Amino acid sequence: MRKSKALVALLTASAMVAGLMGTSTAVMAVEESTSDLNIMLETPVESLDPQQATDGTSFEVIADYTDGLMQMDADGQAVPAIAESYDVSEDGLTYTFHLREDANWSNGDPVTAQDFVFAWQRAVDPAVASEYAYMLSDIGQVVNAAEIIAGEKDKSELGITAVDDKTLEVKLNVPVSYFLSLMYFPTFYPVNEAFFEGCADTFGTSPDTTLSNGAFILDEYEPAATVVHLTKNEDYYGAENVSLPGLNYQVIQDSQQALMSYQTGALDLTLVNGEQVDQVADDPEFMTIGAGYLWYVSPNMSAVPELDNLNIRLAMTMAIDRDAITADVLKDGSIPTYTAVPMQFAAGPDGSDFSEDQEKFSDVCKYDAAAAADYWAKGLEELGISELTLDMVVDADDAPQKVAQVLKEQWETTLPGLTVNLTVEPKKQRVQDMQDGNFEVALTRWGPDYADPMTYLGMWITDNSNNYGLWSNEEYDSIIAECTTGDLCTDAEGRWARLYDAEKIVMDEAVIFPLYTQANAEMMYSGVTGVEFHPVALNRVYKNAVKAE
Numbered sequence: 084m085r086k087s088k089a090l091v092a093l094l095t096a097s098a099m100v101a102g103l104m105g106t107s108t109a110v111m112a113v114e115e116s117t118s119d120l121n122i123m124l125e126t127p128v129e130s131l132d133p134q135q136a137t138d139g140t141s142f143e144v145i146a147d148y149t150d151g152l153m154q155m156d157a158d159g160q161a162v163p164a165i166a167e168s169y170d171v172s173e174d175g176l177t178y179t180f181h182l183r184e185d186a187n188w189s190n191g192d193p194v195t196a197q198d199f200v201f202a203w204q205r206a207v208d209p210a211v212a213s214e215y216a217y218m219l220s221d222i223g224q225v226v227n228a229a230e231i232i233a234g235e236k237d238k239s240e241l242g243i244t245a246v247d248d249k250t251l252e253v254k255l256n257v258p259v260s261y262f263l264s265l266m267y268f269p270t271f272y273p274v275n276e277a278f279f280e281g282c283a284d285t286f287g288t289s290p291d292t293t294l295s296n297g298a299f300i301l302d303e304y305e306p307a308a309t310v311v312h313l314t315k316n317e318d319y320y321g322a323e324n325v326s327l328p329g330l331n332y333q334v335i336q337d338s339q340q341a342l343m344s345y346q347t348g349a350l351d352l353t354l355v356n357g358e359q360v361d362q363v364a365d366d367p368e369f370m371t372i373g374a375g376y377l378w379y380v381s382p383n384m385s386a387v388p389e390l391d392n393l394n395i396r397l398a399m400t401m402a403i404d405r406d407a408i409t410a411d412v413l414k415d416g417s418i419p420t421y422t423a424v425p426m427q428f429a430a431g432p433d434g435s436d437f438s439e440d441q442e443k444f445s446d447v448c449k450y451d452a453a454a455a456a457d458y459w460a461k462g463l464e465e466l467g468i469s470e471l472t473l474d475m476v477v478d479a480d481d482a483p484q485k486v487a488q489v490l491k492e493q494w495e496t497t498l499p500g501l502t503v504n505l506t507v508e509p510k511k512q513r514v515q516d517m518q519d520g521n522f523e524v525a526l527t528r529w530g531p532d533y534a535d536p537m538t539y540l541g542m543w544i545t546d547n548s549n550n551y552g553l554w555s556n557e558e559y560d561s562i563i564a565e566c567t568t569g570d571l572c573t574d575a576e577g578r579w580a581r582l583y584d585a586e587k588i589v590m591d592e593a594v595i596f597p598l599y600t601q602a603n604a605e606m607m608y609s610g611v612t613g614v615e616f617h618p619v620a621l622n623r624v625y626k627n628a629v630k631a632e
Contacts, residue, residue, distance in 0.1 A: 116630040119329040123353035131287035133272040134206045148295040153266035161263040175258030182249040185320045189295040196245035198273035204238040207231045215270040226254040257572040298626040309334040326629045338481045351608040360414040371416030375618025376530040377425040380596035385553035394462030396593035401455035402497040415604030421448045423589040424536045425600040432575040444590040459498045470500035475524040478510045517551045
């Protein structure tokens with residue numbers, strides 16, 4: 084591996100950085116870094132429109148140059164950002180945010196309460212069709228959000244008001260215990276209306292059509308670019324605490340090429356996987372970081388009649404050897420997962436991990452080749468067929484393709500008569516196909532947007548935009564409604580118990596086949612400190628990072 088230029092304190096190497104709310108290292112910069120931080124990305128940025136973006140890569144870059152009302156501290160807790168302070172009414176239904184006087188956009192305009200009103204109204208506007216509109220309605224419970232999304236009310240009736248330039252009032256239908264943590268999620272970020280209107284249809288497609296109020300300013304980007312560059316924002320209200328002169332992202336989808344770039348010093352931070360982990364495991368610059376993502380298989384029950392058969396689905400999930408996938412293929416610290424809500428991100432009223440017990444659904448989700456074969460035989464008999472061919476879509480990235488190949492081998496070996504064809508697509512196309520229902524089986528992932536099980540369980544509500552297989556269950560919908568708008572909103576323990584009931588329905592029905600909770604095996608130059616890693620919402624934050632030469 085490359086040689087360190089300085090002996091600098093480093094994140095603990097070769098150990099999982101875990102914790103229910105994320106564990107990270109944050110260093111307040113006391114000296115200026117002299118060169119950019121060079122960062123590898125697996126996939127291109129898909130969108131820089133905060134109300135339209137849906138992927139983790141885009142969220143990370145947007146958050147580099149945009150602050151919301153709140154931000155995450157090093158421990159993943161919500162702390163003030165553009166909102167210098169806030170008040171919450173006694174009934175928990177009204178939040179009043181007081182904005183910083185020294186927060187400005189990079190064109191010199193002050194950041195105002197109206198910037199948030201405009202952005203949130205865009206998010207729920209049916210004409211914009213934001214995939215994350217439900218964050219304001221189902222999740223955030225902002226007054227009238229659901230009705231606006233349904234086309235029943237005008238966006239001007241959304242429960243957000245600019246009291247004055249620096250005072251923002253938000254009204255909720257019911258108390259939402261995690262509401263402040265939603266405020267650091269990009270869908271809730273502000274947009275300067277005058278600037279947006281001046282960009283017409285080009286907003287967020289180039290440096291000239293983006294505006295910063297954050298630690299960095301975007302100065303190199305175009306759609307599907309392999310290089311994204313940002314420079315420190317000298318006019319940022321917290322500029323004195325930002326050490327890095329800039330961020331230099333390089334999209335490298337070949338893991339071997341990425342490792343070579345790291346070894347030559349062209350990258351300071353890169354992912355490694357598979358056999359590469361064996362090569363670098365003893366290097367002091369190697370570490371594994373809990374990433375929070377749940378990888379799973381989504382069967383399209385609405386489009387493939389055979390997948391509407393429960394025994395077929397149970398056979399497929401019981402035929403998966405998850406330990407082999409994580410230990411022999413990924414080798415990056417990812418953890419086999421047997422629940423619909425992954426581990427290590429959501430803490431309950433008693434502080435326990437919602438998904439600590441990974442055997443609670445072992446009757447319907449574990450590796451049992453004999454049981455899988457029995458379910459398979461029953462399913463084929465019920466369908467009156469002896470064989471089945473399925474097409475599975477998978478991202479063009481290195482690791483997903485390796486996992487998909489193992490799934491294919493495991494299924495075809497354990498389930499006689501099953502043939503699985505792999506269709507490799509760029510991530511953007513794969514996501515589009517899933518949203519359109521144009522798939523049979525898909526290998527996909529979901530990362531937690533906030534620290535509550537609802538960030539996963541909310542996906543399986545009838546007609547949710549992320550409910551790709553169009554599964555519907557009246558009892559499930561009723562339980563989720565109890566937990567979001569019913570009496571359980573103020574009963575933490577009762578709500579937790581009902582969320583377990585909802586998860587059990589998803590697992591008993593084999594709505595998804597959970598695979599593993601992702602960890603990232605990374606190499607980070609030992610001269611770098613202060614990069615904050617989180618399993619929720621924003622996986623990497625750089626504003627407190629320092630790079631020593």
